[in-house]
Each structure stands twice: as C-alpha cells, then as structure tokens.
Amino acid sequence: MINIRIEKTATPKTLPSQDNPLNFGTIFTDHMFIMNYDPQNGWNDARVVPYEKICLEPSSMVFHYGQEMFEGLKAYKTGDERILLFRPEKNAQRANNTNKRLCIPEIPVEDFVEAVKTLVKTDEKWVPTKEGTSLYIRPFIIATDPFLGVRPSDTYMFIIILSPVGAYYPEGLNPVRIWIEDEYVRAVKGGIGETKTGGNYVASMKSQVKAHDAGYSQVLWLDGVHRKYIEEVGAMNIFFKINGEVVTPALSGSILPGVTRDTVLELCKAWGVPASEKRISIDEIYEAYENGTLEEVFGTGTAAVISPVGELKWGDKTLIVNDGKIGDFSRKFYDTVTGIQLGNIKDEFGWTVEV
Template sequence: MEERTINVDLCSTKKEKPKSDQLQFGRVFTDHMFIMDYTDSIGWHDARIVPYQPLTIDPSAMVFHYGQSVFEGLKAYLSPNGEAQLFRPKKNLQRLNRSNDRLCIPPIDEEFGLKAIKKLVAVEEEWIPKAEGTSLYIRPFIISTEPYIGVAPSRSYKFIVILSPVGAYYKEGINPVKIAVENKYVRAVSGGTGEAKTGGNYAASLKAQEMVANSGYAQVMWLDGVERKYIEEVGSMNVFFKINGEVVTPVLNGSILEGVTRNSVIQLLKHWNIPVVERRISMEELAQANKDGLLEEAFGTGTAAVVSPIGQLTWNDEHLFVNNGKTGDVAKRLYDTMTGIQYGKQEDPFGWIEKVKNVCKTT
C-alpha cells in the first residue's frame, strides 16, 4: 500500500546558492531530495526527504544492465507575489505512469506523487531563483534496483525527485534555431519505447545530435523509423508547422512522446480559434510548402524552452529558411502566453497552475 507519511530529515549545513546570472541547466542541485522505495512484498514505502547525497546501489542492480528506468521534467516558478507554483504537474505524473506501464515498473499513486513534489519544493522554496525567466527544474525518476543479472522486470525500485535551479533558456530573447533533419539514424518506432520517457530513447539520439552540433545545428529532427519520410520530433521537443494559415503537428503514433507543452499549445491554439490539426506530415510536403511560400512558421515545444522557433531546416543538403529566419507571430504569442501563465503574470483560464502553498516542512 502507498505510504502516506513523508518523513523529513533536514540537512545541518546548506550549500551556497549560485547567482541567477550564473545558472546552467542541470549542473547545480538543491540541499534535499525525495526518495521512496518499492519491493514486491510491501509495495511503495518509506517516503522521505533527505539531504541530497550519492546513492548506494549494488553493481548488479538491473538498471545498469537492462535500462529499466523512467523520468519526468517539470518546473516550479515564483509568482509576482512570491508564491511557488507548478505548471500542470498532474499531466507529468500521468505520463510517468504511462511510461511505468511500458517499462513494467509498478505505478505510483499520482496524488501522493504530487504531494511529495510539492513538499520537496516547499522545503527548498528558497532555491527558486527570482530573476526574470528563471525557475526550479524538477526531475522525478524511477530506477530498477534489484541485484540480479537476468532479463526480467525488477522486483525493487527507487522513486527519486531532485531539484535544480535553472536560468532563462533564452538569455538574449527568443531566437530561431537551426535544425538538421536526420536521415541515417532512427530514434524509435511504433511499438517500441518512443512514447515512454525512458533513458534509452535519449541515449539513442546522442550520435546524431553529436554529428550535427559541430555544424551549428541546435538539434536533430527525427523522421519515422520505417519509411524515413514522416516527421516525428525535434530532439527533446515536439514540433509544429504553420502552413498556409493552419498549424500542423505530427499525430501521436506510438513513437512520439506526448509532451505536456505540446498539449498546452494545442489547447491555446484552439482557444484562440487558430486552426490546428494533428496528422502525418512528410518532409516532402514540408519542403514543397516552403517552395510554394506557404511554410509560415516552425517551432518546437518542451519544458525547457517552452517554445523554440525554427529559422532553418536542413534536409538532404537543402536549406529551408522559415519566415526569413525570424520568430513568427504565433510562436511569440504562444511563448509569451505560456510563460505568462507559468509565472502568474497572466490569467490562467484552463486551471493549469498548482500552488505549492501551505505544505508542511516537517513530519
């Protein structure tokens, strides 16, 4: 049965916090972490907040050998009145459990998971940076820990949450990036683990990313793994195209991660009565739309950047320049609205914000 009590062990010495203008994504971590264990005989138990520390884990732990792990990524923001708040955390926990199911990991109680995240953020509230565009990144993850070298689901796990203060993704404003379309390597196929947020998917993407980074490309755009023609994702983001007044994004097909930001963008576009459709779209169609002058905007969406405009796509040595390399009106409006809601500066008509308020800092 799910443990309902979270024990808190506060550290005696706190770390020095980095200055807001020196923050790097995922390099510095807060004073505390959340841990909860799972064993077949007990279920999830021993939920606790403890000082941030290395893990002691057996070399034969199954996560090292068979990659049974999942993770999520979300952020905590400070509102203008200094309140800590989260953006759609329930969607992240729902997706975590979908990933758990695909990786044969026992589900967590989503309500309790949210309670744990809120409590940890409350304990570490002073770590949320105050500068414009900064936030506290939240990384929940689950790893298999059974000491056994055998291909089977583990019988023990750890659910861990760590926090990292992060700077503004765009230090000099929201600028379009260059993207290389990948033709050789494949990230995932339908029926595989592409729709789960598991580490192996990202390991599979590193080679292609490394190859294009030296040529000034920010990320790789993946095509489907069967026909190598239909657009799927851009690196760690979902992707959207505005073609002749209509916004198009690849339909979820079992190999595309269902992004929380993607879902939010679709809701916003519908709210604004901007035509948006989820369907298959090929690179051939996109290239033709560009030649015909119909490709008006392209942008990626994800937790880190929120909305990342694409100014250039390179495919088969052909350069597709989008909107003269400038940020489009729809991408800018989406970015401003999403961040406005996240930081509590704009109205939240969808009920997306969860306040951290009044979470006990001790047992």
C-alpha cells in the first residue's frame, strides 16, 4: 500500500457559505495530493501538502504536446456524517486506460483510491451538506520533462485537487436543450476519444460556443466518419428510451466509458429493464421521434449524474422530448444513484467506499 506523508496548512481558508451557490470548479480546498514519477524510482514521494501553485519549466512537455490525463469523481456527506465515494476503483481503472493510450506510467488502482481517500479525509470539513452539493475530486497527471521534442516524457506529476460544488447544470433536474453537431467532429476510432484527456475537450469548444450562442446547454456529437451515428455529449454519455428499451451508443474507441453510464446499465439489468449498447444513427432517433416511440433522452456523468434532455436541435429540425419534461425513467435513475451516493438507499451493489 502507498505510504503518504501529510503536511497540514498553517493558514486554513475560510469555508464557503452554503447559503450561496457553489459554482462548479471555482473554489478549492486547503490541501492537494502530489506524487512524482521518474524512471529510477517509479511513482514516489506521495504527499498531501497545502494547496499552492506548482512550479514547472516553460519547456515542460505537457505545455507543448498535451501529454496529460485527468479524472473526475465526487465525495458525498451522508445524513449520519459519513463520507462516501462512489465507485472510485472505476475511475482508477479508467485513468489507467487513458495512461496506457497516452504512454503515461500506470498507477496501481489501490494507490489511486488510497490517495483520493487520504486527501478527502484531510479536507473532510470541506464536504458540503446542502442538498445537491458534493465535493468534486479532480485527479490528473502531467508530463514534466523540460524538453522540446515529440516523445513520451520520462517524468510526471500526479496531482489531486478538491472543489466543493453545487449542481453542474444551473437548470438542475429540469431538462436541458442539446445541439446536435453535424459540422465539426470530436474524435474517431483509433484516436483518443475513449480517453479522458484535455485534447478531447479543447476539440469540442468550437461547437460548444456555437451551441451556447444558440441557447443550448451541450453538444451531442455524431461519429467522425459517417457523420450520422450518435456518440456522446460533451460532458456526458447519452441514453435514449425508445419503445420501452433503454439504448446507448456502444463503446467503439471514440466514446468515453463513463462510470455513471456503466451504473445505469447495471441498474437496468438489476431492474429487468431492456437495455442495449449498439450503433444508432440520428436518423433512427428522428424516426422514433416522428412515430412517437422516442419516450425519453437523458445524459449521464459524474458532474451532472443524470441530466434529462427536453429538446434536441438537429439542423432545421427541433425534437421536443416528453413535452420538455423529465421522464419517469430519468427520475428513477437519478433518485436511485443519488440515494446510494448519499447513503439514503441501501447499496446492494458494493459501489460506495467510506472515507
């Protein structure tokens, strides 16, 4: 097991008032986790230290070639004052999937989880308790070799920071409006679409701006080859309920394997709800809308958990889903997942980990 030394801050910050909105990703806690990598020692010097600026050479490879990965998960405060993580080993496994693709040294799953638990325990007073709030956890790895040349770095830093947050979408559980992108593409099979790395997100920004300017919350991407098969939303995986069946695009190498996505599929199996992972086109979605069998659309992700979709904009076509209201399935999934995360529903799946 990883050995982590802890250096407490001498100047703790003032905790934010929960009477004010906790805007996502704007407030950071007292401490952060850091671990270094070099070829001689492997991952070493694991420590929790006061949150502070990091010092890097301007020539550090992360700035020039984008060799970095990041993850996202949350900690929740239960009614009996316990702190729970939700499926952190899945985030660790996904981090290593990204690491392998980007030539970054892997981190043992148990060390990743222990680092998260130790940092959250150190800053446990920062876990908010107001309904809809949580402590967002951002682990990331950056390449630090001071070198200008295209090759994998020899040295890295693994860092975890924490941020108390409110709801990701200001709309809350009100259905969001989504723009279907048919001009730009985010990723293709064989690329890095299935990894969690900044390059995927910067590639999405042009379309995100276009969607926001048109009044839409997110972009739904089509595949990069045929420009017709559904892939994922910028910050979420996507699900459709068509004629009683829950359908989500199959993982094809260009779609992020979401932890919440997997959770929904596991719940469908447990509930006996027909569910499938398959290639599905926007034309099929539109056909289902036209014939009245498109019952619900919802996104899944760590930040938003479940995000019902009330409108899809595809070119000159506007699809109003379920009269723009949250559907029964979306509500049930949200209530179940958040109930388990908050300890209000018995965890029969072994998904929660107590800090």
